[in-house]
Amino acid sequence: xxxxxxxxxxxxxxxxxxxxxxxxxxxxxxYNEDLSLGEIAENYGITRQGVRDVIVRAExxxxxxxxxxxxxxxxxxxxxxxxQVYGDAERMVELTAxxxxxxxxxxxxxxxxxxxxxxxx
Numbered sequence: 001x002x003x004x005x006x007x008x009x010x011x012x013x014x015x016x017x018x019x020x021x022x023x024x025x026x027x028x029x030x031y032n033e034d035l036s037l038g039e040i041a042e043n044y045g046i047t048r049q050g051v052r053d054v055i056v057r058a059e060x061x062x063x064x065x066x067x068x069x070x071x072x073x074x075x076x077x078x079x080x081x082x083x084q085v086y087g088d089a090e091r092m093v094e095l096t097a098x099x100x101x102x103x104x105x106x107x108x109x110x111x112x113x114x115x116x117x118x119x120x121x
Contacts, residue, residue: 005031010072011062018065023058030055079119086115 008031016024029035029043030051037055041048066072089112096105 008059008062011059011066014071014075015062015065018061019058023054023061026051026054027058082115082118086112086119089115 008027012027012031016027019027026040029040030037035043037048037051040051044051089108092108093105093112096108
């Protein structure tokens with residue numbers, strides 16, 4: 001994956017609903033709002049170490065879920081495969097347009113459009 005922050009954001013996007021409300025809040029402030037541990041601690045009237053403990057526990061929960069399920073890894077694999085299908089279908093559309101095969105061109109367009117639709121989600 002690209003970076004630690006990117007990885008943590010992906011983990012939160014996929015599994016964040018599992019966290020407690022406090023874990024969600026601190027995790028979001030730290031990773032998405034880019035607040036420091038000290039700033040979060042000051043805003044909530046707790047110690048910096050207390051904030052760190054909550055975030056570390058949340059990271060452990062999210063990482064454990066990914067280790068067990070592999071959803072993010074599968075998501076990236078499927079996305080890469082969909083991009084390949086889209087590219088191949090686009091090429092088929094180009095090639096079939098030259099050969100004057102309406103049915104084949106129609107099928108290639110449907111495949112391409114389905115892949116494009118899935119890539120947008």
